[in-house]
Amino acid sequence: xxxxxxxxxxxxxxxxDEDAYVHLNDYLDAIRSHFSYSEGCEEIMYDIExxxxxxxxxxxxxxxxxxxVDLEAAIEILGTPEEFGAESTNSxxxxxxxxxxxxxxxxxxxxxTGKKMFRNPDEKVVSGVCSGLAAYLGIDDPLWVRILFxxxxxxxxxxxxxxxxxxxxxxxxxxxxxxxxxxxxPINIENIAKTVENEINDISQTIASLGSKKKx
Amino acid sequence: xxxxxxNTKAQMRKxxxxxxVLSIISEKxxxxxxxxxxxxxxxxxxxxxxxxxxLNRLKNADLLxxxxxxxxxxxxxxYYHITPHGQGFLSELMTTWEELNTAVYRSxxxxx
Numbered sequence: 304x305x306x307x308x309x310x311x312x313x314x315x316x317x318x319x320d321e322d323a324y325v326h327l328n329d330y331l332d333a334i335r336s337h338f339s340y341s342e343g344c345e346e347i348m349y350d351i352e353x354x355x356x357x358x359x360x361x362x363x364x365x366x367x368x369x370x371x372v373d374l375e376a377a378i379e380i381l382g383t384p385e386e387f388g389a390e391s392t393n394s395x396x397x398x399x400x401x402x403x404x405x406x407x408x409x410x411x412x413x414x415x416t417g418k419k420m421f422r423n424p425d426e427k428v429v430s431g432v433c434s435g436l437a438a439y440l441g442i443d444d445p446l447w448v449r450i451l452f453x454x455x456x457x458x459x460x461x462x463x464x465x466x467x468x469x470x471x472x473x474x475x476x477x478x479x480x481x482x483x484x485x486x487x488x489p490i491n492i493e494n495i496a497k498t499v500e501n502e503i504n505d506i507s508q509t510i511a512s513l514g515s516k517k518k519x
Numbered sequence: 520x521x522x523x524x525x526n527t528k529a530q531m532r533k534x535x536x537x538x539x540v541l542s543i544i545s546e547k548x549x550x551x552x553x554x555x556x557x558x559x560x561x562x563x564x565x566x567x568x569x570x571x572x573x574l575n576r577l578k579n580a581d582l583l584x585x586x587x588x589x590x591x592x593x594x595x596x597x598y599y600h601i602t603p604h605g606q607g608f609l610s611e612l613m614t615t616w617e618e619l620n621t622a623v624y625r626s627x628x629x630x631x
Contacts, residue, residue, distance in 0.1 A: 313594045334568070343575040350571040354551065356594050382566020 307368055313349070313356030319369040327374055330383075332492060337384035355381065418487035421476035422469075425505070430470040438485050536563055538616055540573060541601065541609040544583060550596045574599065582608050 306321040319327065334351060338344045358377040359369060366373075420439040422431035433452060434445035442448060455462025476482045479498040483490050539561070543554050551570060558564045577583045582605030585597040601609065 315594050338572065341572065341575070343572075343579055347571050347575050350551070350575070350597070351568065353594055353597075354567065354571070357552070357596075360592055360594075380567055382568040384568070386566045387568045387572065 312359070313353035315356050315360070317356075317359060317369055318367060319374075320371060323369055323371045323374045326371065330374075330378055334384050336492060337387065351381065419481075419484040420473055421481050421485040422473050423482075423485060424475055424477075425482075429466075431475065432466055432469045432473060435473060435476070435485060436469070438487075441487075532563065535616075536569075536573065537577070538609070538612045539563060540570070540577065541582065541605060541612065544599050545601045545606065545609055548586075548598045548600045550588075550598045554599075577605070581605070 307318050308321055308324045310317050310319055310324065310327075331348070331352070335344065335348055338347050341347065355377055358380060359373065362373050362376060363369070418439060421435050423434040423438060423445075424431050426434040426445060428449065433448040437443075437445035437448045440448075452462045452466055455465070474481075476485045479495045479502075480490050482498050483494050488494050536558075539558065540554060543549060543557055551567075551574065554574075555564070555567050555570055558570070564570060574583065578585065578599075581602055583599050584602050585599045587595050588598050590596045
């Protein structure tokens with residue numbers, strides 16, 4: 304048994320399996336982000352939805368519900384954003400202009416992917432300054448930074464003041480986007496999903512370990 | 520930056536694709552599926568998704584225009600036709616293509 308969802312695709316109603324719905328949603332989101340810099344983004348999206356709807360019409364005939372197989376067949380025909388190839392936003396003569404426009408729009412639609420320093424709440428001893436700094440500097444193991452701070456503490460105590468100041472000034476990485484910026488990874492849907500997934504895994508591991516501790 | 524053959528191929532195909540799409544539309548009013556069919560037969564495109572952004576760009580450049588028509592089997596369709604501006608653009612591209620064709624032939628054939 305499967306749950307189904309009612310959707311409106313290009314103005315026509317469809318019944319779609321839940322898993323296929325999620326997949327379709329991801330697919331359309333990926334296309335949208337691919338064209339997010341183009342001026343005709345909404346129109347292209349509508350054209351593609353319309354075509355998708357048409358493909359479903361051809362495929363379905365007597366069938367009532369769109370399954371994963373039907374969806375994959377349609378995606379095969381339409382192609383993924385990677386396969387759209389050069390015919391994206393980066394066309395030869397549009398490229399420099401559109402890029403500049405996006406910059407002048409004051410960051411609208413433009414997601415900054417540069418690195419930012421955050422305190423890392425996932426790997427902290429005191430307040431996550433060292434692991435955040437390690438991530439910012441591209442050092443794999445925050446232990447080295449911690450050792451530096453400890454050694455610095457004995458060499459005159461300046462490191463203590465620096466640490467306290469940093470823990471006040473540097474913000475904590477709260478959202479998934481913050482955590483990606485902390486590591487300098489581009490902020491896009493796939494990466495955010497990955498980060499969130501990791502967090503859920505961490506939480507379930509913590510719960511599992513709590514459970515096993517109780518048993519002992 | 521490393522020069523990738525795929526990029527070069529894609530660049531080459533892109534210019535030609537515009538020419539072909541305009542040419543197909545200049546013959547008669549067509550809707551995207553007709554264009555896709557022809558381009559697929561000619562092996563110019565692999566996936567349909569390539570065409571929609573291209574049509575959108577040509578339309579925004581005032582080379583094409585469309586009108587909505589009801590369809591018997593599905594949602595209403597966009598039928599594309601070429602504008603006078605597009606007609607001029609196409610004939611210019613056609614000339615360039617012929618010139619390029621000769622130029623490429625001359626500079627790559629070894630028995631000159």
